[in-house]
Amino acid sequence: MTQNTSSISRLIRFTEDKIVCTGGVVFIGDGNTGKTHTAFSITNYQGKAFYNLDDDTLKKSVNLEWDYFIFQSNIEEYLIRTSSQIFIMPGQKGRAKPGEGLAFEDAADLYFHVAPIKIVVVLILTYDLSDIKTFQELEYWLDRAIERDMIQTHTSIIILGTHLDESDNIMVSDDYIDDAKDFVKSLIFARIGMVLDSNKIHSVKVSNITGEGIADLKDAINISFLTAFNLFGFVSNKKEISF
Ligand SMILES: Nc1nc2c(ncn2[C@@H]2O[C@H](COP(=O)(O)OP(=O)(O)OP(=O)(O)O)[C@@H](O)[C@H]2O)c(=O)[nH]1
Ligand SMILES: [Mg+2]
16 A cells, blocks of 8 residues: 555644654665664664674574664754654565564564554665675565555665675676666556656665765665655755755
8 A cells, every 4th residue: 555645744743943754764685785784874873783794703693683773863954853763674585484583574564563654765775785696686675665565655765785895896886776776767667657756766885884875875864854755845945955
């Protein structure tokens, strides 16, 4: 079921001195591509140290996890506050065995039941720049997102490459990324007949080790909020926006 325009109006409040808007931000993509660590990076989450799978002394619950964070951001000069409800879907395809956590389809079954906000403002298709297979698999993940109604009238898409620090091993070129943007648009049109405007698709590259690109990702999320809530008119009346 696609969300309609009226439901998004519940997610924005105009107070005397500021605008507050909230919405869902969903990370999707292969396991081990850095979805959880990117959420740590943008939220400055301090609770869990950066974990490294090469370190035998530290094991994580191999893909079968479903993370939730809240990221609040102020677009200071316009007195807009965005509150992202971040969901990180497990990167394991299909379903998990009973008692073994959640794979993607299990978490997707739960998503619309437990998410406090049903509107997906941003869908973040995540891949690892140093692993071409994770990039090719974005078609699979986009299909799953479409199947699960995660692409709605107000949704923007960010194609997110992680591991930017691995400069000697980067396998995904900017040309591929440009082609991917066109591909995403045509797949969405072919599947659900929706035309995704060019201002609703972004590509960002980050390193969760050096922090490079994290500010760009935050900007892309903010732009997606401004687009979803149609706040550009408001913003440009005040001052030229510099994103
Ligand atoms: N070099 C490098 N390593 C990263 C980066 N981001 C994440 N990692 C590492 O990649 C591995 C996977 O990161 P996660 O954030 O757990 O990946 P995920 O996509 O959430 O994985 P699942 O929960 O299994 O779907 C971890 O060992 C991280 O330390 C990055 O930008 N650069
Ligand atoms: Mg994860």
